[in-house]
Amino acid sequence: MMRNFEVLAMMTVRLRRFRTLLFCLAIGFCSGVGCEGSVGPEDRSGADSSRGGAQAMPIETPVTDALNYEGGDATDWKIFEVSQSGPVTVDVFFDTDYVEGVITVHDQYGTELASRTRTPGQQQDQIVVNLPEASSYYVRIHLTAYYSTYSIVVTPGEGGSAGGTGGIARPVLDEPL
Numbered sequence: 136m137m138r139n140f141e142v143l144a145m146m147t148v149r150l151r152r153f154r155t156l157l158f159c160l161a162i163g164f165c166s167g168v169g170c171e172g173s174v175g176p177e178d179r180s181g182a183d184s185s186r187g188g189a190q191a192m193p194i195e196t197p198v199t200d201a202l203n204y205e206g207g208d209a210t211d212w213k214i215f216e217v218s219q220s221g222p223v224t225v226d227v228f229f230d231t232d233y234v235e236g237v238i239t240v241h242d243q244y245g246t247e248l249a250s251r252t253r254t255p256g257q258q259q260d261q262i263v264v265n266l267p268e269a270s271s272y273y274v275r276i277h278l279t280a281y282y283s284t285y286s287i288v289v290t291p292g293e294g295g296s297a298g299g300t301g302g303i304a305r306p307v308l309d310e311p312l
């Protein structure tokens with residue numbers, strides 16, 4: 136017949152084995168699904184990941200920022216103001232042309248007015264949107280893959296490759312003479 140301390144020692148050993156088993160299972164689970172070092176798409180996005188934290192963007196002034204889907208900064212919100220109703224052109228220029236994502240324009244209540252899904256391979260995305268009144272409006276730039284620095288500018292009028300009154304083409308700086 137075992138004495139009390141022998142029973143206690145045996146149970147302690149079993150408990151340690153059980154804890155070791157749990158530990159190994161946890162390690163195995165984490166290495167399987169990538170617990171360590173994994174970053175969610177918005178984990179490092181900052182306040183501008185939501186409309187309430189949108190960064191101000193003056194009209195006709197390019198603003199440069201960066202997005203990184205795998206690095207945890209998939210979304211930037213920008214806010215701009217217009218003093219009259221009418222069309223504006225939003226141009227977004229990505230340094231890395233194969234990034235994937237979607238650009239949307241919203242009114243002051245968050246209602247989506249226009250949307251453009253990026254075409255990988257094009258550096259410039261252009262959205263023309265008719266704004267119904269003098270007010271604040273938002274642009275949401277959201278990546279679904281990869282990372283890039285980008286510049287965004289809002290100009291009054293209708294742009295487009297057909298020679299509209301608004302919008303700009305990306306400046307070409309490195310052309311050979």
Ligand SMILES: [Ca+2]
Pocket residue numbers: 179180181183184208209210211212
């Ligand atoms: Ca962000």
